[in-house]
């Protein structure tokens with residue numbers, strides 16, 4: 641597991657410390673341990689969790705760092721913490737709020753933050769449209785909603801100059817076409833996820 645993760649991180653252009661690798665593997669173990677209790681993911685196999693969840697989420701770190709990791713980031717519909725927990729581990733200067741409408745999922749994130757001593761990670765139980773917090777520099781999502789719903793539900797939480805970072809599978813041409821004119825798609829970034837034979841991209845957007 642560790643060797644696979646280390647190789648994948650290198651292929652993704654990431655310099656992760658031993659502590660960060662330990663934290664990522666500890667997170668994976670917690671995800672597997674508590675999956676049945678919290679209903680975190682349909683993926684049960686540990687090797688698949690590593691490739692389909694952890695390394696998949698790790699693929700956004702270099703693009704996020706190139707953009708400029710923000711002081712505050714929200715992962716909306718974070719579920720078990722993908723990609724929010726991975727971002728909190730890899731970008732320690734970014735304060736990450738993992739927001740989910742289901743209480744036990746937010747509780748799990750709080751548990752991860754405590755066990756991994758991640759002071760920059762917070763599990764927030766709320767529907768995002770009912771949230772009242774300071775704005776964020778980046779708002780991200782993975783398997784949450786259509787681009788229209790994602791941007792509509794979270795727009796008021798963007799700080800000045802902030803962007804949306806949506807993780808998607810294949811290029812979502814139909815979802816992009818359905819966006820209102822006040823959402824600017826400024827980049828669709830193709831991703832290569834080591835060990836995953838699937839199309840992945842990030843849709844970068846900002847308000848007009």
Ligand SMILES: C[S@@+](CC[C@H](N)C(=O)[O-])C[C@H]1O[C@@H](n2cnc3c(N)ncnc32)[C@H](O)[C@@H]1O
Nearest residue numbers: 717718719722740741742766767768782783784
């Ligand atoms: C399919 S899961 C994706 C979880 C995680 N991002 C991942 O990639 O594994 C979608 C999550 O969005 C949450 N969700 C749905 N509507 C929401 C809303 N309006 N506000 C906050 N969370 C919401 C659900 O509870 C669920 O945990």
